[in-house]
Amino acid sequence: MKKLSLLGLGIGFLAGFTVMAEPVMAQSTLEQIKQRGHLRCQIGTPAPGFYSLDANGQWQGSDVSMCRAVATAIFGDPSKVEFQSVTSAVRFTALANGESDMLSRTATWTAFRDTQLGLKFAGINFYDGQGFLVPKSLGLKSALELKGATVCVLTGTTTELNMTDYSRTNNLDLKPVVFEDSNVRDETYRNGGCDAVTNDKSGLASTRSKFANANDHVILPETISKEPLGPVTRNGDDQWFQIVRWSLFAMIAAEEYGVTSANVDQMLAKPPSPEVARFLGVEGELNKGLGLEKNWAYNIIKKVGNYGEVYEKYMGEGPGAIGIPRAGSQNALWTKGGLMYAPPFR
Amino acid sequence: MANLDAADTTFRPKPNLPPPPNTVGAVGWMRKNLFSSVLNTLLTLGAMWLILSVAYTLFDWGVLKAVWVAENRRECLDRSPDGACWAGVIHWFNTFMYGRYPYAEQWRPNLGLVILILWMLPCWLPRVTGKIGIALSAVIIFPFLAGYLFAGGEKGLILQILVSAGIVTFITIWLHVLSCLLTGRSLPVHILGITGFTDKDDRLHKYPLIGAFGLALIVVLILQSGWEPPEVGTNLWGGLFLTLVISGVGITTALPSGVLLALGRRSRMPIIRVSCIAFIELFRSVPLITILFMAVTMMPLFLPETVTLNRLVQVIIAVCLFAAAYMAEIVRGGLQAIPKGQYEAAQSMGLNYWKMMALVVMPQALKLMIPNIVGNFIGLFKDTTLVSIIGLYDLLLMLKAVSQNPQWNGLYLEPFMFGTFVFFIFCFAMSTYSQHLERTLGSGQVRR
Structure with a gap:
């Protein structure tokens, strides 16, 4: 009996749920x-x-x-x-x-x-559009001068893909250093862990404004993607x-x-x-x-x-x-x- | 032989010399443990250098060069670029604690916490009877009162009654505690005395008690019906408050539901056993984050458009189910450690299944499992930070939010240090309390 009533309860639940899930009149x-x-x-x-x-x-x-x-x-x-x-x-x-x-x-x-x-x-x-942030001391004028540079980038984003595409197209041989967290990426860049950071330019602007001396860093003119x-x-x-x-x-x-x-x-x-x-x-x-x-x-x-x-x-x-x-x-x-x-x- | 002086022949040992000064006290300890050989000396010196340099760097960054008062991070950087910017943590402190909860209403979570502490306090007071009842009421009735206190807004009839019941229970508990402490007799005894039921049949005793509770309930219901704090949607709950709500509900429901699931898994009834096994294995074989995603993102797809689910409720349910499955296996481990003789002894006393479990088996099993249970609670408390991934602004996400604010752009180390500190306090307190429990209950002893 106990098992039967349990079964009944289960069926009841299912039935109730189906009624509840009945589609309602679509509202705008x-x-x-x-x-x-x-x-x-x-x-x-x-x-x-x-x-x-x-x-x-x-x-x-x-x-x-x-x-x-x-x-x-x-x-x-x-x-x-x-x-x-x-x-x-x-x-x-x-x-x-x-x-x-x-x-x-x-x-x-x-x-x-x-x-x-x-x-x-x-x-x-x-x-928006993707660009590169580099230290002013490198004296770079264009992203095309970044040949062989290590670049800090967030993983799992189109940013990484855009960068490899750009690198291949222009034979730059950029080496990505990937990060999960933007704060860690920026900290690594600041401590010299990579030569440049790539991100959407809006993001680069805010990265730049994090640093004690924002003027020591420049965003290169090239925009390598349309966002x-x-x-x-x-x-x-x-x-x-x-x-x-x-x-x-x-x-x-x-x-x-x-x-x-x-x-x-x-x-x-x-x-x-x-x-x-x-x-x-x-x-x-x-x-x-x-x-x-x-x-x-x-x-x-x-x-x-x-x-x-x-x-x-x-x-x-x-x-x-x-x-x-x-x-x-x-x-x-x-x-x-x-x-x-x-x-x-x- | 005879003329020898007796006093001279008696063997008198000289008093023991004190141990050489370099083997006792701090010096001795250090010689023995730190500088016993060349290699150990080198290791000691190396480790000391490491510890001191880390400690000094931290001290230099966190105290000597730190900025405590500033309007924004730029000001911190201008004043001391290599120091900690605790000004940011201080500025955001309230937000860390309450998330987006409106400032004017933040007394409500505080009050809820105070009520909870007062509610549970009698459990640790001497000479108070009925502690299990008090603890149970804190688990069963308090959540409704607290939930309404936090969320506010309109309340229907059922919520009215539940809130009133919460208030009445709270008052009853403290009347009871005071009566226990002052007169040495419990509140029910007093009520029976006043109503003149003391001499009557024991079976009649419940009527005046229920009557008194009902009367109080009606009075409170009428008094508090006008009380309606403004609504604070659960999407505004956040910070440590939210972390505590999620983990608190998870922890309190995990144990009872884990016990039931564990018993169900060992049950002889096939449907119950199979469904318990299925539940436990399903939830244990899936990561918490998957369950959370499932509950929050997939559930709405199966429901009609008009049904709006509360994100926090979905998350809490997911966390509870997950925690219950893990707890069930811990409790089952405890059950298996109880020798068969205990079951048989309980049965031979004529106890039925539930009494056997509640009075004989479970107390022993749970006592054995205290370290595991508390370990699980600590794990659950830390796991709740995963809700940040599905966009609930718990402590972790609030800490992260600071670095993305234009005013405090990039300030992430200091908030995380603060978060580490908060988590440490909670987890260490839980761990210490569990050790205290183990000592008082003697479950650390070797079983014979």
């Missing part, structure tokens, strides 16, 4: 987020400039601001985000299985990822994809229009141009297709800031930022010779 991502009351935005483990924790336990950085911008577009409140800090090993799984609504972390937009992982890259908010970074959403919900994409465009466009968090209220009261009026929701109904409030873009600029403001705060050369100059780089606005470009708001 936006509805889910509104119902939940906050956005679930995936970021990575701390990386200076992009996403890092401060001593009060708050997330900050340029990719974090992207999450906050989307939350602001939906709720008008940049604090309605749950940040999910996930290692890169499971980043796309955590997006695909519905744990995260979007991903705003240093994920490079590649053909494979865009077409074969069920993901959509919503845009580019940072143009366009931007927010990502899941396939299958175009409206949600467009919300993320246009939140990014709104930040870039605002900078182009000269709308900042400081002057956005004046702009709202007295729009300098019809495009700004449409942008801020004074005229037209650009919000309709997105399913957002009329003042969604206003909220983003007011509470998070435009692209330039965010860049200066976290990536630029001010205090608390990691010190990557923007002028003349690909991350400058298209009007200033860069690649940051937003389609028109009309």
